[in-house]
Amino acid sequence: MGIKDALQRVENRIHEACLRSGRDPREIQLMGVSKFHGSDEVAEAWDAGLRLFGENRVQEAAEKFPGFMETHAGCELHMIGTLQRNKVKAAVQLFHCIQSVDRVELITELGKHTAGREKPLPILLEMHTGEASKAGFPDLDSLSRGAEQVLECPGLVIRGLMTMAPYTDDTAVVRSSFKTLSAARDRLAERFPGCDWSCLSMGMSNDFEIAIEEGATLLRVGTMIFGDRV
Numbered sequence: 001m002g003i004k005d006a007l008q009r010v011e012n013r014i015h016e017a018c019l020r021s022g023r024d025p026r027e028i029q030l031m032g033v034s035k036f037h038g039s040d041e042v043a044e045a046w047d048a049g050l051r052l053f054g055e056n057r058v059q060e061a062a063e064k065f066p067g068f069m070e071t072h073a074g075c076e077l078h079m080i081g082t083l084q085r086n087k088v089k090a091a092v093q094l095f096h097c098i099q100s101v102d103r104v105e106l107i108t109e110l111g112k113h114t115a116g117r118e119k120p121l122p123i124l125l126e127m128h129t130g131e132a133s134k135a136g137f138p139d140l141d142s143l144s145r146g147a148e149q150v151l152e153c154p155g156l157v158i159r160g161l162m163t164m165a166p167y168t169d170d171t172a173v174v175r176s177s178f179k180t181l182s183a184a185r186d187r188l189a190e191r192f193p194g195c196d197w198s199c200l201s202m203g204m205s206n207d208f209e210i211a212i213e214e215g216a217t218l219l220r221v222g223t224m225i226f227g228d229r230v
């Protein structure tokens with residue numbers, strides 16, 4: 001199956017999941033996770049209508065996207081992988097949003113490199129909700145400390161939360177991970193009513209329908225759009 005058909009199939013499934021769960025498809029953004037896939041595949045997805053892309057390594061994104069974005073106005077690129085301190089400077093120049101902000105030290109570093117900006121850089125705070133890698137803020141209090149740190153940085157602005165569910169066939173475990181993120185968002189919105197917590201980035205190829213049912217507003221889908229990463 002080509003990328004165009006694969007994308008159509010994902011969009012149909014998103015639509016059906018929205019119907020089942022009483023959600024409005026217009027409040028859900030689909031990201032194509034293009035890691036390990038080349039710019040020709042990105043272009044194919046673009047031609048099929050996809051506008052938002054995600055990469056998990058700065059170096060790979062830097063090879064693929066700057067030229068593409070120059071000729072494709074409206075292309076949006078988010079960082080979704082663990083960000084090392086020494087890559088922050090390049091990352092804030094390349095990405096429109098850093099979704100994988102998983103520790104206070106990273107916020108401090110991002111703050112330094114965005115200090116003089118006219119428009120602040122959108123970020124999501126990543127919460128650890130059970131996935132094996134252990135990336136992310138572990139609980140509500142650590143997320144709150146993260147949010148406080150972001151408020152100290154005029155070059156950064158919070159847009160919401162992201163998580164990765166554990167990789168398992170046990171849908172109850174996956175659902176509980178998404179529920180944890182959604183509940184954390186509700187609490188943070190009470191604690192920090194001045195911030196925008198509207199984005200819930202959760203759901204990948206194998207679990208995006210559960211994510212929709214649990215309130216996701218941004219789905220990060222790689223394999224189901226681009227095929228296996230080889």
Ligand SMILES: *Cc1c(COP(=O)(O)O)cnc(C)c1O
Pocket residue numbers: 033035056080081164204205206220221222223224
């Ligand atoms: C690779 C990746 C995805 C996409 O995973 P698929 O299973 O291929 O859809 C989503 N989010 C993050 C953080 C990733 O690293």
